[in-house]
Amino acid sequence: MKGTDVLLRNVRIGAGEPVQVAVEGGLITAIEPLTTGATGRSHRPGPGLDPSVGEVVECGGRTLLPGLWDAHVHLGQWAAARRRVDLTGTGSAREAAAAMARAADRTPQGEPLIGFGFRDALWPDAMAPDLLEWPDRAPRVVALISNDLHTAWLNREALAALGLAGHPDGVLREEPVLDAAARLGRATPEVRDRWVREAVREAARRGVTGVMEFEYADNLADWTRRAAAWPGGLPLRVAATVYPDALERAIAAGRRTGEPVPGTGGLLTTGPLKLFVDGSLNTRTALCHEPYPATGGHGTLQTEPEELVALMVRAAAHGIRSAVHAIGDRAGTIALDAFDRVPGPGRIEHAQLVDRRDLARYARPGLVLGVQPAHAVDDRDVADRHWKGRTDRAFAYAELLRAGARLEFGSDAPVSPLDPWVGISAAVHRTGADGRPSWHPEQAVPLGQALAASVRTEVAVGAPADLVIADADPAAADGPAALAATPVAGTLVAGRWTHRDGL
Known part of the structure; x- marks a missing residue:
């Protein structure tokens, strides 16, 4: 272009x-x-x-x-979430169910009713399908997706639509959530692309010139299609990540991380291979050395270390780097161990809780930490409850920078808004616009470093x-x-x- x-x-x-x-x-x-x-x-x-x-x-x-970059987005989900029922302010399962009931009155029958943004880690009551059944309304599919994308709460109609009739509580965790969200919120590619174009226009209004796309999809195929159809060509740079089920196709097509995709004017490039070590904080599946106070569990290991290394080696042999999701401190150690065995650069995504014994390892040459400062503000109460006694090393950006780590800021949209200024402010002030005191201000990042973590050029x-x-x-x-x-x-x-x- x-x-x-x-x-x-x-x-x-x-x-x-x-x-x-x-x-x-x-x-x-x-x-x-x-x-x-x-x-x-x-x-x-x-x-x-x-x-x-x-x-x-x-x-x-x-x-x-x-130009500002968002180094971690799920653009398809962000585009869809902008049309969903906002549950970010709900304080209980009953309150979230009541919000969905109100939304049912203004959503045409036959359309799935999908809510987004709840944080059940702080709720005093339990989720149950009965709360999403309203005798005075016709039956319909109702699904609620958590803020961290790792929990889904479904009513009986939604469970039946997924072939899960008789599920005991209607609550899904981790990998099944991705399938449920995709199937229940399905729209045609034309409709999805229109939603994405609208979301990209809004991102440009906030100074966004590039994103790293982590949508749970065949991102190279989707963005190649969008590039061909977008009037005037793509209006932002996109690094499209690859998931394991698309890895062999990317290898066969000769895709390599950082290289432009032909026919896209150089604005679409191949991103890294996305892999998961653990889950999330809100869902209490982030893998930690110490147990969670409420459950006694340590979180969930999603990919065994040997399988993780094998996938990384396979990708690296064909010029595709890896981006490894690791939120808990034990997950971070596992990710670092894997990078010790795989040559070349790569990324660790989130790094929300760090083991201080690993600080120097996070400064490994060629390693980038893709972090989301707005999560430190949004998840402070959840962290204080479920990582009690450990939050001095949660979202520890100042400490990581002093150790020599390289940070790149993102939003993880729709987990937080696709607006780099929100993340920059959260990194600098360790609080939001609500006037609450700074949370662990010793981990604040100077404005110059926060801006440097939000750009790719000069x-x-x-x-x-x-x-x-x-x-x-x-x-x-x-x-x-x-x-x-x-x-x-x-x-x-x-x-x-x-x-x-x-x-």
């Missing part, structure tokens, strides 16, 4: 004086003071710019930043013109709410406007 030629006048890069930035062919070609002309061909300040070549955009002293001559023009300097934000709401006036991907408001 050829970039639109643009001269961005009167922008600030950091605390420096205003400059003008020339963009041509998708790259930054010049950065110069306002007092001199741009040196790039056809780029002259003011109205003298040849309109057949590009445009001058007066930016009014706004802040210019590298504002420099020769760099890709993936850029964000912010209405306000994030360094001047007054508190967590202001930083999380940083207004974005413009977003460019490879020099092409994907969002523009007031410029």
Whole structure:
């Protein structure tokens, strides 16, 4: 995709004086003071710019930043969750069931009724199918998906639709949840792609120029289809992860991590192989050295270490790196042990609870930790209950950085919103917009490091013109709410406007 030629006048890069930035062919070609002309061909300040070549955009002293990335999203689920019943504020099973009953009144009969976002780890009552049966309404499929995507609560109609009639409590955990969510919320590829296009437009409004797609799907196939159909080409960069059931197809097609997929203008690349060691905190299936107080269990091992290594070796032999889901401290140790046996770079996703004996190992050359700072804010109460006495090393981003680890921020959307500013604010302030005191502020990350963990490039001559023009300097934000709401006036991907408001 050829970039639109643009001269961005009167922008600030950091605390420096205003400059003008020339963009041509998708790259930054010049950065110069306002007092001199741009040196790039056809780029002259003011109205003298040849309109057949590009445009001058007066930016009014706004802040210019590298384009923001979300290093861990489930875009299909985020796009669907934006249409589902919001259960994030429910405090009990009965309250969640009542919210679903109210939503049933405004959802056409015949459509599945799906809720999203509950956290049952803090609920005082149990989930049961009976709570989702309403005698005064016609029977229908009802499904509730937890905030962490690791628990599903279904009524009898939903269980029957999945061939699970007679299930004792209607509660599914871990792998069956993915199948249930996909089957019960199924839509045609055309409808799913329309939802994704809408979600991507909203992401561009928040400065997103790239994502690492962890959707539970054949991501390379889905995004190749979208790239071909998207008017004007993809409006963001996508690194499409591979799941084990698609690994052999990726190998046969010659896909390698980091390489562009043909026919996508270089914006779609092959991502890593996604593997799981454990589950999640809310579901109490994150694998830990110490037991959970309420259950006495240590969590769930989803992939045996030898199988994990075998899959990683198979992928690495064909140029495909691995991204290993590890939330509990014991899961982190297992993931690190596996990387000790597999050559080359890779990723550990989440790393929510760390064993301090492993800190230096997280700094392994070529290893990236894909972390989600908003989870530290959202899960603080769950962590205080179920990781009691261990939270000083939960979401331990400052400690990991001091140890030399490389962090990349993501949202895990729909677990938290696909909005990098929310994660940046959570990392810097260790709290949200609700005014609660900072949770373990000793693990806070300076703004500069938080921004560095949210980008893949820089504002420099020769760099890709993936850029964000912010209405306000994030360094001047007054508190967590202001930083999380940083207004974005413009977003460019490879020099092409994907969002523009007031410029």
